Amino acid sequence: MRNWITRAETSADIPAVRDIVLSAFETPLEADLVDALRADPCWIEGLSLVSTDENDHPVGYALLTRCHIGDTPALCLAPCAVRPEWQNSGAGSAAIRAALAAAEEMGEHYVVVLGHPAYYPRFGFTRASTHGIGLTIDVPDEALMALTLDAGHPLPSGTVRYAAPFGI
Numbered sequence: 001m002r003n004w005i006t007r008a009e010t011s012a013d014i015p016a017v018r019d020i021v022l023s024a025f026e027t028p029l030e031a032d033l034v035d036a037l038r039a040d041p042c043w044i045e046g047l048s049l050v051s052t053d054e055n056d057h058p059v060g061y062a063l064l065t066r067c068h069i070g071d072t073p074a075l076c077l078a079p080c081a082v083r084p085e086w087q088n089s090g091a092g093s094a095a096i097r098a099a100l101a102a103a104e105e106m107g108e109h110y111v112v113v114l115g116h117p118a119y120y121p122r123f124g125f126t127r128a129s130t131h132g133i134g135l136t137i138d139v140p141d142e143a144l145m146a147l148t149l150d151a152g153h154p155l156p157s158g159t160v161r162y163a164a165p166f167g168i
Helices: 011-024 029-039 091-105
Strands: 005-008 048-052 058-069 072-077 110-114 144-148 158-161
Touching: 005 091, 011 029, 011 048, 011 058, 029 058, 048 091, 058 091, 058 110, 072 091, 072 158
Parallel strands: 072 110
Antiparallel strands: 005 048, 048 058, 058 072, 058 158, 110 144
């Protein structure tokens, strides 16, 4: 496994990040979501991370944005993507781990993700429903997961409220 270099996304990375997301998903919806999140108050500078190749060109991407679990501030892991030619290389995991570490350094405590249940447990995510966390829309129970970044702060319960661009 490669030792990836990760860093915060810069404005110069925006076209590369859009290309990463467009190449990783079947439709442009996720790329449009990332663009909309950049313009939304939920955007938190320093929580949009890229993993780069040897030429410092982004190949993997992870984004954390503000959400709430009930009335408690939390973060949501938004679209994460890796260029197809770098799939299964660890580029995505490196970007996610860097984003979670940056969030912890900023004093954030909670993260939720709506994603593939076979992928996110490796980062410590567990089923959100076991903590009394839910959504206003129907999703498979195993798809909504939650993580506390600090064992001293147990996960709160409540309904997740995402930023407006998510449309949830």
